[in-house]
Amino acid sequence: MTTPSQPGPVLQDLGLNQEFLQQGVVTRPFFSSEQVAELRSELDQLGTFGGTGFYDTAAAALESAQREAIHRILCSAFAQGASELLVDYEPVMSSFIVKGPGQDSQKEIHRDFRLLDESQFRAVCIWVPLVDVDESNGALAVIRGSHQVDTGPRSVPMTPRYSQDPLLELSFEDTETVPVLAGEAVVFDMALAHGSDMNHSNLPRYAAAVAYAPKSAPLSLYFCDSDDSVEELEIPHPDVFRQIDWRARPDYLQSLGKISGDRPPTTSAEFLDQSRTISQGSPHKQSSVGSESA
Ligand SMILES: O=C(O)CCC(=O)C(=O)O
Numbered sequence: 082m083t084t085p086s087q088p089g090p091v092l093q094d095l096g097l098n099q100e101f102l103q104q105g106v107v108t109r110p111f112f113s114s115e116q117v118a119e120l121r122s123e124l125d126q127l128g129t130f131g132g133t134g135f136y137d138t139a140a141a142a143l144e145s146a147q148r149e150a151i152h153r154i155l156c157s158a159f160a161q162g163a164s165e166l167l168v169d170y171e172p173v174m175s176s177f178i179v180k181g182p183g184q185d186s187q188k189e190i191h192r193d194f195r196l197l198d199e200s201q202f203r204a205v206c207i208w209v210p211l212v213d214v215d216e217s218n219g220a221l222a223v224i225r226g227s228h229q230v231d232t233g234p235r236s237v238p239m240t241p242r243y244s245q246d247p248l249l250e251l252s253f254e255d256t257e258t259v260p261v262l263a264g265e266a267v268v269f270d271m272a273l274a275h276g277s278d279m280n281h282s283n284l285p286r287y288a289a290a291v292a293y294a295p296k297s298a299p300l301s302l303y304f305c306d307s308d309d310s311v312e313e314l315e316i317p318h319p320d321v322f323r324q325i326d327w328r329a330r331p332d333y334l335q336s337l338g339k340i341s342g343d344r345p346p347t348t349s350a351e352f353l354d355q356s357r358t359i360s361q362g363s364p365h366k367q368s369s370v371g372s373e374s375a
Contacts, residue, residue, distance in 0.1 A: 103360060105227060106259070106275075108261055108266065109266055112162070114264060117263050131285060133183065135178075135185065137178045155176075173196065175292070176289070178288045180287075186286075188277045194235050203295075205271065207290065207291050210265070210288040211263055211287040213262050218286045222278060223257055227272075237303065248349070248352070251274070251349055300322070304327065312340070314330075314331065
């Protein structure tokens with residue numbers, strides 16, 4: 082493992098930034114109850130989303146005009162809060178998430194895919210529930226410190242088989258639930274392991290999320306081919322992320338070369354242990370985030 086160079090500040094508040102870099106997650110008030118109601122009403126006017134199970138507009142088969150309309154609504158609702166919270170970031174992607182009651186409403190423990198050089202920059206998700214959330218209705222669940230444990234390239238449409246993703250072995254018992262009120266933000270590093278357990282209530286659990294990248298960061302798509310090799314493709318503008326169908330290699334994007342994935346495999350026990358060590362006070366010590374670039 083190598084020691085990466087330190088990424089720049091993510092959050093404007095110095096204390097909160099320190100906590101964010103170490104834990105990979107912080108919470109803070111974001112929307113007033115009036116703003117929550119207004120956002121719900123704007124989204125309702127666009128259509129009916131979700132039903133049973135877990136539904137995310139970013140992954141759903143929507144017309145691109147509708148996806149863009151959702152993105153505009155979410156970016157505009159988040160704009161003021163994000164500009165007060167983050168240091169010079171811009172929105173890249175967004176989701177309106179409906180976790181229907183009952184079966185199939187879990188979102189597995191995962192890390193969001195990588196979209197930049199994480200040894201230099203950090204990508205952030207601001208996730209805001211539009212109803213109060215706790216263990217009863219599938220609040221976000223996280224593994225603190227895990228954003229600094231490198232387990233592979235976090236590529237699309239899949240992680241290479243050689244990386245032996247330790248997250249696949251984890252259960253929600255290994256996570257910490259983050260209960261928050263409607264309108265309160267869970268701000269997390271996109272490399273953080275997170276997910277949400279089942280919605281045991283009889284009402285849908287609504288949330289909105291916007292992913293942000295530093296304005297100065299070059300953006301990339303890390304594409305894993307069927308031969309398990311991962312290639313870095315240049316993303317010329319954040320809008321391109323929302324237009325790509327990455328089930329197949331987007332040949333029109335410029336290749337920046339293959340990245341090497343050589344690293345010893347991490348077991349789930351090691352993953353949890355390293356995350357705990359980092360969150361308990363050894364920031365950056367064990368980190369090799371971003372070290373896989375060839
Ligand atoms: O809303 C949820 O339950 C999960 C959201 C999530 O995993 C994400 O935004 O990456």
